[in-house]
Amino acid sequence: xxxxxxxxxxxxxxxxxxxxxxxxxxxxxxxxxxxxxxxxxxxxxxxxxxxxxxxxxxxxxxxxxxxxxxxxxxxxxxxxxxxxxxxxxxxxxxxxxxxxxxxxxxxxxxxxxxxxxxxxxxxxxxxxxxxxxxxxxxxxxxxxxxxxxxxxxxxxxxxxxxxxxxxxxxxxxxxxxxxxxxxxxxxxxxxxxxxxxxxxxxxxxxxxxxxxxxxxxxxxxxxxxxxxxxxxxxxxxxxxxxxxxxxxxxxxxxxxxxxxxxxxxxxxxxxxxxxxxxxxxxxxxxxxxxxxxxxxxxxxxxxxxxxxxxxxxxxxxxxxxxxxxxxxxxxxxxxxxxxxxxxxxxxxxxxxxxxxxxxxxxxxxxxxxxxxxxxxxxxxxxxxxxxxxxxxxxxxxxxxxxxxxxxxxxxxxxxxxxxxxxxxxxxxxxxxxxxxxxxxxxxxxxxxxxxxxxxxxxxxxxxxxxxxxxxxxxxxxxxxxxxxxxxxxxxxxxxxxxxxxxxxxxxxxxxxxxxxxxxxxxxxxxxxxxxxxxxxxxxxxxxxxxxxxxxxxxxxxxxxxxxxxxxxxxxxxxxxxxxxxxxxxxxxxxxxxxxxxxxxxxxxxxxxxxxxxxxxxxxxxxxxxxxxxxxxxxxxxxxxxxxxxxxxxxxxxxxxxxxxxxxxxxxxxxxxxxxxxxxxxxxxxxxxxxxxxxxxxxxxxxxx
Amino acid sequence: xxxxxxxxxxxxxxxxxxxxxxxxxxxxxxxxxxxxxxxxxxxxxxxxxxxxxxxxxxxxxxxxxxxxxxxxxxxxxxxxxxxxxxxxxxxxxxxxxxxxxxxxxxxxxxxxxxxxxxxxxxxxxxxxxxxxxxxxxxxxxxxxxxxxxxxxxxxxxxxxxxxxxxxxxxxxxxxxxxxxxxxxxxxxxxxxxxxxxxxxxxxxxxxxxxxxxxxxxxxxxxxxxxxxxxxxxxxxxxxxxxxxxxxxxxxxxxxxxxxxxxxxxxxxxxxx
Numbered sequence: 013x014x015x016x017x018x019x020x021x022x023x024x025x026x027x028x029x030x031x032x033x034x035x036x037x038x039x040x041x042x043x044x045x046x047x048x049x050x051x052x053x054x055x056x057x058x059x060x061x062x063x064x065x066x067x068x069x070x071x072x073x074x075x076x077x078x079x080x081x082x083x084x085x086x087x088x089x090x091x092x093x094x095x096x097x098x099x100x101x102x103x104x105x106x107x108x109x110x111x112x113x114x115x116x117x118x119x120x121x122x123x124x125x126x127x128x129x130x131x132x133x134x135x136x137x138x139x140x141x142x143x144x145x146x147x148x149x150x151x152x153x154x155x156x157x158x159x160x161x162x163x164x165x166x167x168x169x170x171x172x173x174x175x176x177x178x179x180x181x182x183x184x185x186x187x188x189x190x191x192x193x194x195x196x197x198x199x200x201x202x203x204x205x206x207x208x209x210x211x212x213x214x215x216x217x218x219x220x221x222x223x224x225x226x227x228x229x230x231x232x233x234x235x236x237x238x239x240x241x242x243x244x245x246x247x248x249x250x251x252x253x254x255x256x257x258x259x260x261x262x263x264x265x266x267x268x269x270x271x272x273x274x275x276x277x278x279x280x281x282x283x284x285x286x287x288x289x290x291x292x293x294x295x296x297x298x299x300x301x302x303x304x305x306x307x308x309x310x311x312x313x314x315x316x317x318x319x320x321x322x323x324x325x326x327x328x329x330x331x332x333x334x335x336x337x338x339x340x341x342x343x344x345x346x347x348x349x350x351x352x353x354x355x356x357x358x359x360x361x362x363x364x365x366x367x368x369x370x371x372x373x374x375x376x377x378x379x380x381x382x383x384x385x386x387x388x389x390x391x392x393x394x395x396x397x398x399x400x401x402x403x404x405x406x407x408x409x410x411x412x413x414x415x416x417x418x419x420x421x422x423x424x425x426x427x428x429x430x431x432x433x434x435x436x437x438x439x440x441x442x443x444x445x446x447x448x449x450x451x452x453x454x455x456x457x458x459x460x461x462x463x464x465x466x467x468x469x470x471x472x473x474x475x476x477x478x479x480x481x482x483x484x485x486x487x488x489x490x491x492x493x494x495x496x497x498x499x500x501x502x503x504x505x506x507x508x509x510x511x512x513x514x515x516x517x518x519x520x521x522x523x524x525x526x527x528x529x530x531x532x533x534x535x536x537x538x539x540x541x542x543x544x545x546x547x548x549x550x551x552x553x554x555x556x557x558x559x560x561x562x563x564x565x566x567x568x569x570x571x572x573x574x575x576x577x578x579x580x581x582x583x584x585x586x587x588x589x590x591x592x593x594x595x596x597x598x599x600x601x602x603x604x605x606x607x608x609x610x611x612x613x614x615x616x617x618x619x620x621x622x623x624x625x626x627x628x629x630x631x632x633x634x635x636x637x638x639x640x641x642x643x644x645x646x647x648x649x650x651x652x653x654x655x656x657x658x659x660x661x662x663x664x665x666x667x668x669x670x671x672x673x674x675x676x677x678x679x680x681x682x683x684x685x686x687x688x689x690x691x692x693x694x695x696x697x698x699x700x701x702x703x704x705x706x707x708x709x710x711x712x713x714x715x716x
Numbered sequence: 717x718x719x720x721x722x723x724x725x726x727x728x729x730x731x732x733x734x735x736x737x738x739x740x741x742x743x744x745x746x747x748x749x750x751x752x753x754x755x756x757x758x759x760x761x762x763x764x765x766x767x768x769x770x771x772x773x774x775x776x777x778x779x780x781x782x783x784x785x786x787x788x789x790x791x792x793x794x795x796x797x798x799x800x801x802x803x804x805x806x807x808x809x810x811x812x813x814x815x816x817x818x819x820x821x822x823x824x825x826x827x828x829x830x831x832x833x834x835x836x837x838x839x840x841x842x843x844x845x846x847x848x849x850x851x852x853x854x855x856x857x858x859x860x861x862x863x864x865x866x867x868x869x870x871x872x873x874x875x876x877x878x879x880x881x882x883x884x885x886x887x888x889x890x891x892x893x894x895x896x897x898x899x900x901x902x903x904x905x906x907x908x909x910x911x912x913x914x915x916x917x918x919x920x921x922x923x924x925x926x927x928x929x930x931x932x933x934x935x936x937x938x939x940x941x942x943x944x945x946x947x948x949x950x951x952x953x954x955x956x957x958x959x960x961x962x963x964x965x966x967x968x969x970x971x972x973x974x975x976x977x978x979x980x981x982x983x984x985x986x987x988x
Contacts, residue, residue, distance in 0.1 A: 583978060584886065584888045584899070584978070647894060649893045650891050705970045708973055
C-alpha cells in the first residue's frame with residue numbers, strides 16, 4: 013500500500029458523528045416561508061384553467077408568470093420548464109408553488125386549488141415513442157461482410173428498469189433575496205450548474221447569484237441536474253415573495269418525481285465464425301421521460317460501453333433516447349453504463365452457452381489489452397489488468413470450480429455463481445472536460461500558513477473533502493490539519509466543474525496537486541498567496557469527435573471483475589446471496605477506508621439494481637413504488653459476505669496515481685448476479701430487476 | 717406536541733380507556749410513522765402487568781406489552797414464535813415493538829400474529845366492565861378491524877404449553893431485514909403413537925386477515941402418516957380451492973404458488 017492510501021480521519025467526521033452538521037432543512041431563517049409544489053396528476057394534458065382559492069395575507073402562488081428570466085431550466089438543451097406552461101407532460105410535472113409562513117396552511121391552499129385538464133393520450137411505453145430526443149451512431153470494420161460470412165448469428169434483447177438513488181436526505185433548497193442578489197443553498201452535487209440555471213431563470217447577471225452547498229446526505233447522481241430545477245422554482249418564489257423560501261421534499265415526492273436511472277431496451281445481433289465473435293450490431297433504446305435533462309450524455313456513455321471490455325473488430329452501435337410521458341430520467345452512478353454492460357455481459361454468457369463453452373473462457377479470449385482500440389476507435393493507452401483480476405477473483409471465490417459444480421442441480425436449494433468483467437471510463441465523456449467544463453481550482457494560503465482548498469466539488473458522503481486535503485497536505489509536506497476546506501460557495505470558489513462522472517478526484521484533485529507543487533516552490537511564510545490551476549487535456553489523448561463518435565471517450569479506465577454466488581429456494585423463488593466479490597482497479601486509492609466504503613456500497617447498490625429494486629408506472633403513468641416499503645433496497649444483512657479488494661494500478665496522469673472510483677462498483681454487479689441465477693437454474697435471463705416473481709415464472713415454465 | 721397519558725397501573729389505564737377516546741400506544745413502532753396530532757395517546761409500555769411472562773399448567777401467558785426482544789430472550793417462549801419474531805424488522809424495532817401492538821394493529825402481515833393463529837392462541841381482553849378471553853381468530857374482523865372495544869385493552873396472550881415443538885415456519889419478505897411479509901406460512905404437526913393428533917396451519921399476508929382453515933387441517937387428524945398420504949391430494953386440493961390471495965404489489969399468482977409450495981413441503985418434510 014502506498015503511504016497516501018493509509019486511512020485518515022475524515023474532515024467532516026466530527027461534525028457528522030456528533031450531529032452538529034447542518035443539512036439544508038436544519039436552517040431556519042427569519043421570516044422564512046415554506047413552499048410546496050402543485051403537480052400534474054395527468055401524464056399528458058393541456059392546462060385549461062387553474063382556479064385558485066382566496067389567498068390569506070402572506071401566502072403566494074408562484075407560477076410561470078413569475079419567471080422573470082427564461083422559463084427554462086438550464087441543463088443541456090434547456091427544454092425543462094421552471095413551471096409548466098400550457099401543457100403538462102408527465103404525472104408530477106410542477107405547475108405552481110404555494111408559499112407561506114405555515115406549512116399546514118400551504119397544504120390547505122394546495123388542496124383547494126382546482127386544475128382543469130384537457131387530457132391527451134400519453135405515450136408511456138418507450139417502444140411506442142414518437143419523439144427521438146437524441147440519436148447517435150458509430151461503426152468500425154466491415155459489419156456486412158462479417159455477418160455474411162458468419163457460421164451463426166445470435167439475436168437477443170435485454171431490458172433494464174428504473175433505479176432510484178434513494179439517498180438518505182431528500183432534495184431540499186432554500187433561496188433568499190438580499191441586497192439585489194439571490195442566494196440559494198441546499199443539497200446538491202454541482203453548485204455551478206445551479207448557479208447558471210438560476211441566472212437564466214431569473215434573467216439576472218451571474219454575479220447577482222450566489223450558490224452555497226449545504227452538507228449533503230448522498231447524491232448518487234440524483235443531485236446532479238435535479239437541484240437546478242428545484243432551485244429555479246424556489247428562487248422564483250423567493251424573488252416574488254421577497255423573503256426566504258424553503259422547499260424540502262417528502263420521501264414519496266422525492267421518489268416519485270425526481271430523476272432516476274434510464275430504463276433501457278438493447279438488442280444485440282452477434283456474428284460468430286469458427287467459434288469466435290466477429291461482429292456485433294447493437295441497438296440501444298433509453299427512456300428519457302418527458303424532458304431531455306442529461307439524457308444525451310447518459311446515452312453517449314451507454315453506447316461507448318455497449319461492446320463491453322471486448323475486442324470487436326466489426327462493430328455497429330446505434331442508440332436513441334426517446335421521449336415518453338413519464339418522469340424525466342437522469343444521472344445515477346454509472347450513468348448509462350450499467351444498462352449496456354448488463355446487456356453485453358449477458359449476451360456473451362448466452363453465446364458461450366450456445367457454443368458449449370463457459371462464459372469466462374469466451375470472455376477471456378476477447379478481452380482488450382493495452383494498445384487495443386476502444387469501441388470508438390480511441391486507444392486503451394495503459395495497462396489493462398483484467399487477466400490478474402480474473403485470476404484473483406477465481407482464487408477468492410473459487411469461481412471456476414463452483415461454476416462447473418452448480419450445473420444441473422435438483423432439490424429445493426440451488427446454488428449458482430456468475431462473473432462480470434467491466435470498466436468505467438474515468439471523467440467526463442468525450443471532449444466535455446476540455447471544451448465545456450474547463451475546470452479551474454485554487455489554493456489559498458492564509459497569513460497563518462493554513463492552506464484552503466478552493467474548488468466547487470462537493471463532499472456528498474464520498475469523502476472528497478478528506479481526499480482533496482490529503483493530496484494538498486502531502487504534496488506541500490504540511491500536516492493534514494493545516495489544510496482547510498469548506499462546503500463550496502460560488503462567491504468564494506472557482507468553477508472546477510461538477511461532482512460527477514468519477515472525475516472530481518482524478519481531474520480536480522490533479523489540479524490541486526499541481527497547485528500544491530507550485531505553492532511549495534513559491535511558499536512565503538506569513539503571506540497570503542493564491543495559486544490557480546486550469547485543466548489541460550493530457551497530450552496522449554486522441555481527441556474525441558462527437559459528430560463522428562470517434563476518438564478517446566475517456567483518457568483512462570477503471571477496471572473491475574465481480575463474482576456473485578447465490579442460492580435459490582425454488583419453493584419461494586427467493587434468492588439468497590452467499591457471497592459477492594469485487595476486485596477494483598481505481599489507480600492508487602487516496603484513502604483506503606473511503607475506497608472500501610465506496611466499493612462495498614456501490615456493489616450492494618448494483619445487487620439491488622439486479623434483484624429487488626423495482627419501480628414502474630401504471631397505465632396512467634403513475635409510479636406506485638414511492639416509499640421505502642414499496643421500493644426495496646438491500647441492507648447490510650442481505651449480503652453478509654461482501655469482499656472488495658483493490659488492485660494497485662497507478663495512473664500516470666492522476667494525482668498520486670489515482671483515477672475514477674465512485675461509479676465503478678455499481679456498473680457490473682447486475683450481470684454477475686443474473687449469471688449466477690442462470691447458473692443455479694439452467695435458464696436464460698434477459699431482464700433486470702430479476703425478482704422472485706420472475707424467478708417463479710421461469711421455474712414454472714421449466715416445469716411445464 | 718403529543719397529548720397523552722402515561723399509565724402506571726392497568727387499573728389506571730382501563731379507567732382512562734373507559735373515560736376517553738385514546739389510542740393505546742405500546743412500542744409505537746406502527747403509530748409513530750403516522751403521527752396524529754389530534755389523537756390522545758395512552759402510553760401503556762410501563763404497566764407491570766403487561767410486561768410479564770407467566771406459565772400456568774395449561775398456558776404460557778405473555779403480557780401484551782412485552783417487546784419482541786423480551787420474547788426472544790425468554791427461555792419459555794416456544795421456538796415457533798421465536799423464529800418468527802427474530803425475523804421481524806431489525807433490532808431497533810424489535811427492542812421497541814411489542815407483541816400486543818403487532819396483534820392490535822390488525823394487519824394480516826403481522827409476523828407474530830401468524831404464529832398465534834397457527835397455534836390457536838387466545839387473547840385476554842380487559843375493560844372496567846370486566847374481562848373476556850377469545851380465540852385470536854375471533855379477534856380479527858377484517859383489514860385493520862379488530863374486536864377490541866373502545867374501552868378495552870389487550871392484556872395477555874395465551875399460548876398452549878404443549879404440542880408446539882414440531883413446527884414449520886417460513887417468512888417470504890423482500891429482503892433479509894426490515895421486510896414486510898409478502899407471504900408467510902406456519903404449520904404444526906403433532907404425532908403421537910404413530911397418529912396425527914393435531915395439525916394446525918396458517919397463512920399470512922395473502923388476505924385481509926390471516927388464513928386458518930381448521931376444517932381442512934382436520935382431514936389429517938386421527939390418521940397415521942401413511943393414511944395421511946392417501947388424503948394428501950384431497951387436503952392440498954381443498955387448500956388450493958380455499959386460498960385466493962388478494963392482489964397487491966406482489967401478484968396473487970406468485971403468492972398462491974408460494975403458499976401451496978410451502979404447504980406441500982410442510983407435509984413432505986413430515987413424511988406425508
